[in-house]
Amino acid sequence: MEINIRPWEEKDLEQVRAVIWQSWLSTYVHFIPEEDLSDFFNEHYSSRAIRELRRMPGVYGYVVEALGGTIVGYIRTKYDRDSRRYYISSLYLLPDFQGQGLGGRLLIAAEDHARTIHEVKRVWIGVMRSNERALTWYRKLGFKFTSEEPFRMGKTVIPHLIGYRDIGILAVEAMNYSSLSRKMTLSARAADLVQEQRRVWELLKNGLEALDECRRRTVECNNFSVILQHNPGRISNATAKIDLVSLASRPCLLCQANLPKEQRGIDLEGDCQILCNPAPIFYPHYTICHRNHIPQSLESHMDIFLQLAADMGPDYLLLYNGPTCGASIPDHLHFQAIPAGSLPVEDDIKGDEGNIAIKEGRTILRNISRKGRAILVARGDEKRDVKKIVQGIIFAMESEDPQKGGRMLNACCRKRDNFWQLIIFPRGKHRPDAYFRSDEKRVLVSPGVIDMGGVIVLPDQRDFDRLKGTDVEDIYREVSIGNEHLERIITRTKKILSGR
Ligand SMILES: [Zn+2]
Numbered sequence: 001m002e003i004n005i006r007p008w009e010e011k012d013l014e015q016v017r018a019v020i021w022q023s024w025l026s027t028y029v030h031f032i033p034e035e036d037l038s039d040f041f042n043e044h045y046s047s048r049a050i051r052e053l054r055r056m057p058g059v060y061g062y063v064v065e066a067l068g069g070t071i072v073g074y075i076r077t078k079y080d081r082d083s084r085r086y087y088i089s090s091l092y093l094l095p096d097f098q099g100q101g102l103g104g105r106l107l108i109a110a111e112d113h114a115r116t117i118h119e120v121k122r123v124w125i126g127v128m129r130s131n132e133r134a135l136t137w138y139r140k141l142g143f144k145f146t147s148e149e150p151f152r153m154g155k156t157v158i159p160h161l162i163g164y165r166d167i168g169i170l171a172v173e174a175m176n177y178s179s180l181s182r183k184m185t186l187s188a189r190a191a192d193l194v195q196e197q198r199r200v201w202e203l204l205k206n207g208l209e210a211l212d213e214c215r216r217r218t219v220e221c222n223n224f225s226v227i228l229q230h231n232p233g234r235i236s237n238a239t240a241k242i243d244l245v246s247l248a249s250r251p252c253l254l255c256q257a258n259l260p261k262e263q264r265g266i267d268l269e270g271d272c273q274i275l276c277n278p279a280p281i282f283y284p285h286y287t288i289c290h291r292n293h294i295p296q297s298l299e300s301h302m303d304i305f306l307q308l309a310a311d312m313g314p315d316y317l318l319l320y321n322g323p324t325c326g327a328s329i330p331d332h333l334h335f336q337a338i339p340a341g342s343l344p345v346e347d348d349i350k351g352d353e354g355n356i357a358i359k360e361g362r363t364i365l366r367n368i369s370r371k372g373r374a375i376l377v378a379r380g381d382e383k384r385d386v387k388k389i390v391q392g393i394i395f396a397m398e399s400e401d402p403q404k405g406g407r408m409l410n411a412c413c414r415k416r417d418n419f420w421q422l423i424i425f426p427r428g429k430h431r432p433d434a435y436f437r438s439d440e441k442r443v444l445v446s447p448g449v450i451d452m453g454g455v456i457v458l459p460d461q462r463d464f465d466r467l468k469g470t471d472v473e474d475i476y477r478e479v480s481i482g483n484e485h486l487e488r489i490i491t492r493t494k495k496i497l498s499g500r
Pocket of ligand 1: 255292293294331
């Protein structure tokens with residue numbers, strides 16, 4: 001049977017809901033009234049609830065995809081940063097797909113994630129005491145159940161046994177896990193760096209704790225949605241002065257000599273270094289900077305950008321902010337890396353195929369037109385062609401607006417299954433007019449790639465409380481470029497690529 005295990009995506013969620021419900025019906029209905037099950041399901045696994053659940057910090061999941069793309073099973077995990085415990089929150093397979101080793105494979109995928117991303121050596125689980133079949137299965141895999149806790153589902157209270165399993169080599173070998181021997185990946189080394197740095201670097205420790213306190217809410221806009229994040233720790237980034245005089249009069253925070261004495265990094269090829277971002281928006285959140293004090297520019301460093309995306313692997317999204325639209329340190333080349341799947345736009349562009357604007361070899365550039373701001377998506381497996389298209393766009397923006405055109409874009413990139421996918425946001429403006437107001441209508445928002453990608457970072461709580469979908473649409477419209485402008489850029493890019 002053709003089976004694929006991969007991280008869950010937004011498009012899977014309706015099928016995941018069906019898997020949960022059908023598994024409950026076949027298993028739990030023996031000890032929980034169906035009415036309680038359905039009340040609990042409707043409250044905690046509505047379409048909206050599960051969408052929000054998937055975006056919660058620390059929550060991760062994998063699905064089993066059978067032939068034809070049908071989801072037949074799923075596992076969901078949660079890393080609790082306070083207790084440093086990694087929980088298996090759910091593991092379900094459709095009845096017809098049980099007993100074929102798929103549950104074990106889901107568990108391995110989750111444990112691999114636990115080990116490489118959160119550097120834990122133990123996973124935890126809660127299983128209903130009455131669910132004897134599951135308990136037997138978990139015990140066979142080496143889980144030890146050590147305590148009992150009540151869990152309420154509707155009017156029924158069911159005792160749960162709480163257990164753990166050490167992610168030991170023996171247990172893994174027993175399951176014939178072949179990829180354990182692979183060498184430590186860059187993303188695993190980066191995960192180590194965060195754990196190491198939070199122990200010795202107070203600023204990072206505080207930043208991570210502040211991130212835990214951040215409130216988030218989803219706001220529906222016309223044909224897309226965004227997440228607002230109230231993050232007071234981002235105030236200095238949001239208000240950073242990036243004019244030449246201000247830049248010249250301060251020590252560069254990314255130059256080696258000026259790094260805090262506790263800060264350490266991982267050296268990479270191409271003269272770059274991974275550092276932990278002390279004011280994180282996601283967990284983890286890295287800054288990747290060049291060793292030398294050279295200006296922020298994507299067109300000159302496409303090779304580094306694409307290589308970094310490949311090195312960080314499919315679990316990470318690499319980010320770039322143009323020097324005049326989001327980079328708070330525009331005079332020193334740097335990128336960021338965050339967990340893939342963190343930005344709503346990654347899902348948005350799957351639901352909107354857009355128009356194919358340009359083809360270069362096997363690389364395709366699409367124009368996504370209905371998500372409230374200008375979005376271009378380049379996808380290809382040949383580095384040379386991807387590079388050529390992106391440079392073409394930037395040169396076209398420059399010739400459209402020689403003053404600032406080429407500096408006005410944000411981009412994010414992920415390499416997966418041999419393909420690079422770049423999402424590009426051409427920009428017309430850095431900050432909206434509301435940012436510069438001095439009255440109560442001021443909105444402290446300074447959009448960069450993360451905001452354009454659908455996570456709007458708001459240091460001021462008042463903004464977090466009051467911003468509506470239409471406000472977000474207005475901000476996007478104002479800082480993006482219009483359709484005609486975008487069409488001109490595409491036409492000009494085509495001319496540049498064909499050498500005319
Ligand atoms: Zn510097």
